[in-house]
Amino acid sequence: MSARAAARVAVVVGNPKPRSRTYESALTLADRLGGADLVVDLADHASELFDREAPRVAELVEEVASSLVVVVASPTYKATYTGLLKAFLDRFPHQGLGGVTAIPLMLGASPVHALATEHGLRPLLVELGATVPTRGLYVLDSEHDRREPYDAWFATAEQLLPTLPAPALEVTSA
Numbered sequence: 001m002s003a004r005a006a007a008r009v010a011v012v013v014g015n016p017k018p019r020s021r022t023y024e025s026a027l028t029l030a031d032r033l034g035g036a037d038l039v040v041d042l043a044d045h046a047s048e049l050f051d052r053e054a055p056r057v058a059e060l061v062e063e064v065a066s067s068l069v070v071v072v073a074s075p076t077y078k079a080t081y082t083g084l085l086k087a088f089l090d091r092f093p094h095q096g097l098g099g100v101t102a103i104p105l106m107l108g109a110s111p112v113h114a115l116a117t118e119h120g121l122r123p124l125l126v127e128l129g130a131t132v133p134t135r136g137l138y139v140l141d142s143e144h145d146r147r148e149p150y151d152a153w154f155a156t157a158e159q160l161l162p163t164l165p166a167p168a169l170e171v172t173s174a
């Protein structure tokens with residue numbers, strides 16, 4: 001087990017582009033939950049994801065699996081989540097997100113794929129044992145820095161999310 005304390009709110013971003021709009025959007029959402037204390041930008045770990053000997057990926061799997069809430073974010077690629085995100089989630093064991101509340105978040109260029117969180121990302125997270133109490137949030141990339149998409153989502157989602165303990169003082173990135 002990792003020596004690091006379990007994260008209240010973790011963020012996983014499955015974008016091959018580092019510090020992307022998807023990343024910013026995921027942090028915006030996490031801020032509304034009191035802030036992320038674990039941020040995994042998979043662009044930083046892409047070369048290790050298929051290496052079963054890579055210790056950092058195994059650690060990240062453990063850290064995400066022990067979080068209370070995880071925002072799982074992906075840009076929309078070909079109407080669904082990215083292969084990069086899938087490669088990371090494939091490293092989790094059966095029911096590897098058991099006991100974790102997951103929030104699916106996807107960015108896309110077009111509203112045509114607004115249900116991709118529901119027919120793509122949600123089933124994957126449920127298969128991993130996550131609790132997914134809310135609708136996923138789909139944000140148009142052109143609107144990712146506006147308040148409205150997040151406000152509209154929180155208006156219905158907030159009451160469905162678990163009550164979280166007060167945020168820790170220290171924020172760490174992975």
Ligand SMILES: Cc1cc2nc3c(=O)[nH]c(=O)nc-3n(C[C@H](O)[C@H](O)[C@H](O)COP(=O)(O)O)c2cc1C
Pocket residue numbers: 015017020021022023074075076077078079080107108109110111112113141
């Ligand atoms: C390979 C590829 C496939 C894409 N497929 C879709 C798609 O099917 N539907 C869509 O709305 N946007 C699609 N896009 C646009 C991206 O979803 C969008 O630009 C991205 O979410 C922006 O976020 P980013 O700045 O974090 O990368 C695609 C982009 C790429 C590079």
